[in-house]
Amino acid sequence: MRAGFVVTAAVAALSIWGSTLARAATIQVTIDKVAYNPVNISARVGDTIVWSNKDIVAHTATNRDKSWDFTIFPNKTAKVTLKKAGEIDYYCKFHPNMKGHISVKP
Ligand SMILES: [Cu+2]
Numbered sequence: 711m712r713a714g715f716v717v718t719a720a721v722a723a724l725s726i727w728g729s730t731l732a733r734a735a736t737i738q739v740t741i742d743k744v745a746y747n748p749v750n751i752s753a754r755v756g757d758t759i760v761w762s763n764k765d766i767v768a769h770t771a772t773n774r775d776k777s778w779d780f781t782i783f784p785n786k787t788a789k790v791t792l793k794k795a796g797e798i799d800y801y802c803k804f805h806p807n808m809k810g811h812i813s814v815k816p
Contacts, residue, residue: 736760739810741769741782744802746810753792754815760789770803771810779803 734756740747741763753759761771763782771788772779775798780788792798795816802808 734758738762740764741808744769744805744808746771746808749810751810751812752815753812755792755795757814758789758791759812760787762787768804769808771800772803774799774801 733754735754736758737751737753737760739751739759739761741761742765744765744767746761751759761769761780761782763769763784763786766784768781768783770779770781771790778790780790782788792812792814795814798812798814800810800812
């Protein structure tokens with residue numbers, strides 16, 4: 711009886727882990743000509759955003775709520791895994807007209 715419970719719990723844990731893995735996506739954002747592309751992203755909790763800087767100058771991806779702030783040099787990348795649902799507005803500290811938005815669903 712006890713062994714059966716342990717097996718059932720292990721299978722349940724594995725299936726939760728599996729479905730989380732299956733759902734998580736990596737979303738690529740290219741920085742090119744002083745702009746994020748795409749500007750607007752729809753994502754889910756657990757997804758990872760990867761910025762790739764194709765420009766010849768450095769940029770940042772700076773969350774307005776200050777929870778992250780990445781400086782991204784030319785030909786470099788930065789990434790963040792989204793931990794909670796909500797609306798994220800971010801920008802580049804060097805070019806205040808560079809703005810991006812991430813809509814994070816649960
Ligand atoms: Cu910039």
